[in-house]
Amino acid sequence: MNRRLLLVAVLVVVAAGLLLWALLPGRREGGGAPTAGPPPVASPTPAPERRVVLLYPGPDDLLHPEVVPLALPDELDARVRTLVERLLEPSPAGRPPVAPYPAELEQVFVREGRTAYVGFTAPETELGGSSTEVLFAFAVTDSILLNCPQLRGVQLLFGGREVPTLTGHLDLSRPLGLNKRLIAAS
Secondary structure, three states: OHHHHHHHHHHHHHHHHHHHHHHOOOOOOOOOOOOOOOOOOOOOOOOOEEEEEEEEEOOOOOEEEEEEEEEOOOOHHHHHHHHHHHHOOOOOOOOOOOOOOOOOEEEEEEEOOOEEEEEEOOOOOOOOOHHHHHHHHHHHHHHHHHHOOOOOEEEEEEOOEOOOOOOOOOOOOOOEOOOHHHEOOO
16 A cells, blocks of 8 residues: 555656646747747838938929938838928928928829829919929929839829829829939039
């Protein structure tokens, strides 16, 4: 009987040891080492800052290039959005934003990897002058195409839709391409 009692006692001690080992914090199935809590969550890597060329309208009816440090994401939609958001702010040299009215960026997307669609709020009042429309459209278009060479065109949208024109001087019903003739010599 002493043998049986000794065997039961050993089994109880072994079972208690196994139970204690299994309940220890940080133990995983397979006998991994204890951990000090949940694994750390990787924080997103910020976009690298690059020098980009942005074009701002000048009083001489030309687009003036300014080199600006800007954190540009790798994803094309986000890159275009970042560029346009910066164009809607005054330039580092003190030029006003490219929009001739208090425009807000509504949407940005890229189709077929070659055309960027950039949507702005529509102007509340009619804009006047051919240079106003041309400089606004090409400041946005040329700034995007110079900094995103994989794109071939930019379709401007206003109020969520394509419009034939803003002031009657430029066809905005189709994507615009790069227009280097409007860029002032540095």
